Amino acid sequence: MDPPDLSAPLLTTRALEVGIAGRIFCRELELSLQPGESLAILGRNGAGKSTLLSVLAGLRAPEAGEVRIAGASYAQLGARSSARIRGWLPQSRSEAFSSTVLETALVGRHPHLDRWDWESEADARQARQALAAVGLAELAQRDVQTLSGGERQRLAIATLLTQAPQLYLLDEPLAHLDLNHQIATLELFATLNRGEQRAASVMVLHEPGLAARFCSRALLLFDDGTTLQGCSDQVISSDSLSRLYGYPLREVGAGELRWFMPA
């Protein structure tokens, strides 16, 4: 198995066309994400944000074009090697069977274990650290089916941290979270991007102010299948957002912080 190419961008797409059931969400999309960068995906409901993200995660085939992570395609890498490079946070989860919070976080170790390995004490320690990072350390032995929506969301993030990929693809990471946990989650991923593992993240967000504050870049998916991408400072503006959401927005802000209010 080849080690991932460290000089290649973590995520690239070439002439990517994404659609579902005959509807096209974006055409000829060229993305390139370097270690340390973060990209926010913004768009209206049904604009194809989640579909695009699952194509980027290799879970759906694109209509045309290709996706590469660390310089290789998903087919070249195979499921297991891919899982050591990219992690994916699903938008919704359902647990058919009961299991404890710690067991759920531990499944993140799967791509790092050999076929006959059992999770070691080191793996369990890593899972407990991930649970502590999202404030779930005390609930380690609770049954997942008894958790609240926000707790489940944080558990999914902990599972992703246990997986420890380099590229984080986050579908609505802030769903169900209250304000303090929203900021804590965004800061957590920002720290990973700055840290020595030089992670990168792509996240679907609904709050342009948070996107402008925490993501270096932004991709806007318009309803007509066109896209706009670039530096957050330039792309996220009251003009482009008003066009994106089809509702006039006004920028308010103090210094570094920018916020967008419905006019």
Added chain:
Amino acid sequence: MPTRRRALLILAGLVGLSQMSMALALMVGSIPIGPLEALAALFDNGGATAGEVVRSLRLPRALTGFACGGLLALAGALLQVLLRNPLADPYVLGISGGAGIGALLAIVLGLGVSGVNGLAFVGALGAMLLVFGLAHGEGGWTHSRLLLTGVIVAAGCGAVVSLMLAIAPEDRLRGMLFWLMGDLSQTGDPKLVLILLAAVLLVSLPFARELNLLARGADVAQALGVAVRPLRRGVYLVASLATAAAVTHAGAIGFIGLIVPHLVRLATGNDQRLLLPASVLAGGSLLVFADTLARTVLAPQQLPVGVLTALIGVPVFLFLLTRGAAGRG
């Protein structure tokens, strides 16, 4: 999540339980045989009648029962993961229905044991291929589509079975009903099912941790490094073959495939690395216990073992379920 050590301890305990069930099956019956005598008979130097009864009647029947119980429990555990549905059992996808049509046809035609088994297996394979072909439309199958297709095919087979019962001659009805309820009195050589049981378990075990992930959802599993498509097909194939083999040998014995994986899950958690082998041992033991009861309770009359598995399984299951709910609440 059990540690490897704890898993081995639990499995060792279950091996003990299965040996107890086998010992009981060899000793109990119209001719009671003592433990030492039964043991001696196994090594071919027991008394003439007792040795003959143990070796040629009770041992093959108990071994077939154990293998079928193990196969059904394993198939149930696999299908519950594949369909992500705790209510799934080996018959939910219509395999027993297909086997039932084949077996009843053979009984109506007056074929012998091998004819019944042969046609039952053909029927099971037919139902399996039909469901797989129909559920696998364009763009692969989802578990809801597979489940729905299986349930519908099972319902269709059920109608054909009822039709055959309605028009079958009187003297064949009893045999047909016993087959449908599950019956171990017509068993032959246990070697084939035992080998199949071992093969199916050995094929499944290396994928146990991947099955843990599949139980959490196909996309989640794929994102965590499981090649979901081939895994699902493999699980469907293995579970179907296991069911077909069990149903062919022992008829449509109910409840084992649904209840045993649940019993084990309630007792030890949902780690397939432990759940799969533990289900095999527990399912085999339960069926052997039930069959021993089935041939002794109203002796000399033999009851269909499927009735006994339900009568034992249901209260045990309800007890564990209420206890589990109380522990959590």
